[in-house]
Amino acid sequence: MKYIQSLQNPQVKQWKKLLTKKERDRSGTFLIEGFHLVEEALKEGLVLEVIVSEKIGLSPRLDIGSAAVITVTEEIADSLSDTETPQGIYAVCRQPKINEGVSNAKTYLLIDAVQDPGNLGTMIRTADAAGIDAVIVGRGSVDVYNSKVLRSAQGSHFHLPIIREDLGTWIDRLQKKNIPVYGTALEGAATYTDIPAGETFALIVGNEGSGVNKDLLSTTTANLYIPIYGKSESLNVAVATGILLYYLKK
Amino acid sequence: MKYIQSLQNPQVKQWKKLLTKKERDRSGTFLIEGFHLVEEALKEGLVLEVIVSEKIGLSPRLDIGSAAVITVTEEIADSLSDTETPQGIYAVCRQPKINEGVSNAKTYLLIDAVQDPGNLGTMIRTADAAGIDAVIVGRGSVDVYNSKVLRSAQGSHFHLPIIREDLGTWIDRLQKKNIPVYGTALEGAATYTDIPAGETFALIVGNEGSGVNKDLLSTTTANLYIPIYGKSESLNVAVATGILLYYLKK
Secondary structure (H helix, E strand, O other): OOOOOOOOHHHHHHHHHHHOHHHHHOOOEEEOOOOHHHHHHHHOOOOEEEEEEOOOOOOOOOOOOOEEEEOHHHHHHOOOOOOOOOEEEEEEEOEEEEEEEEHHEEEEEEEOOOOOOHHHHHHHHHHHHHHOOEEEEEEOOOOOHHHHHHHHHOOOOOOOEEEEOOHHHHHEEEEHHHOEEEEEEEOOOOHHHHHOOOOOOEEEHHHHHHHOOHHHHHHOOEEEEEOOOOOOOOOHHHHHHHHHHHHHHH | OEEOOOOOOOHHHHHHHHOOOOHHHHEEEEEEHHHHHHHHHHHOOOEEEEEEEEOOOOOOOOOOOOOOOEEEOOHHHHOOOOOOOOOOEEEEEOOOOOOHHHHHHHHHEEEEEEOOOOHHHHEEEEEHOOOOOOOEOOOOOOOOOOOHHHHHHHHHHHHOEEEOOOHHHHHHHHHHHHOOEEEOOOOEEHHHHHOOOOOOOOEEEEEEEOOOOOOOOOEEEEEEEEEOOOOOOOHHHHHHHHHHHHHHHO
């Protein structure tokens, strides 16, 4: 088992680079932190390297498979964390290839320019819970492999395909398959309970401040609205996603 | 108009103390940040002092009423913020007295030991949006006047009564009024859609890790469960709150 003690070790430097989107995109890999995420990633066979602090050691519960295991000092382990209470275990994963599976998907969540990593992660987790078949993340959203997104999603990245592509292209493609595509909007929209729940649908949710892009909304099958009964101006985008997905799936 | 230039000024020191729960409880006041929150608090007549950075000045749009206005240096203004991009406007508010209004409430959200300030704030915002009449926050939750809770709630603190009291006492009180009290649980619970929506109800949601306290769950009218259709283990508590409140209100 490999043991690294120096913060200057090139492998340590490479791991730290994975905290940037640029390097994640270039390498096709990403870094995860914490026992639960590492366990989920191992189940999916996506782990290239497990990094473990010498302070905690490797749990016998983890089925490492063919992944490399590297023990590091506590100092190195802590330097990879962006949390206040690091768990001392990390993994480098390869980004899953999105393939055939998606062509049979019946239900989709399309995400337009969501900025807050906690929101994006919670939305991916919510789509997973609601049994949605695929998540499509358009341009202008925070990176899906950002560490806070990964943490908020609590392993759902490993449960359903997450595709980063142009949403307009996807709306076209879905409508050609006769899958209804629902936007979300505050004006010119139908109360969501007026739309029938269904076996197949796509829901588009959008940016925390400005909502879904107007050009996209003009191409949807219908646009939905969640009534505000009190005095708040709007709902949090992840909460709205939960209300709509659980309604539409019924 | 008063103008303060020194970080050592006793009034500045007092404002900073309001970043702690202890001082908020002692003084019965709290500090808010940002134009939107200050505007909402002014509407409700809860503002004692408006604090504004000399860099931004006071917007003529704000109806200050009888509140005192204090101009401060940018350095002082920034020292009061816990955000990365301070807006330069703050207010000291008195905590609203909760009174008669609540005795006519028909719908309630009861919150048990929610730890994350973003979750608690989002839940208060969601209760407001769903037209819930009162929020009861039990012991063990993060303080409702914590700055992150206030920020996530986006002004909903000023829209509905938020009561900090023992949840067990409230469950008794509500059941004596024939208001059904629904807990949330992963085991021994009914699928939420099996419960009828109603004019009057109370919903209890709980801690991010351990859920609602077992002793409380044993005293409810019924306990509800949101089905997980995918592979995630659970939903975020604020998302679950939104799904249940919007279902129950229907």
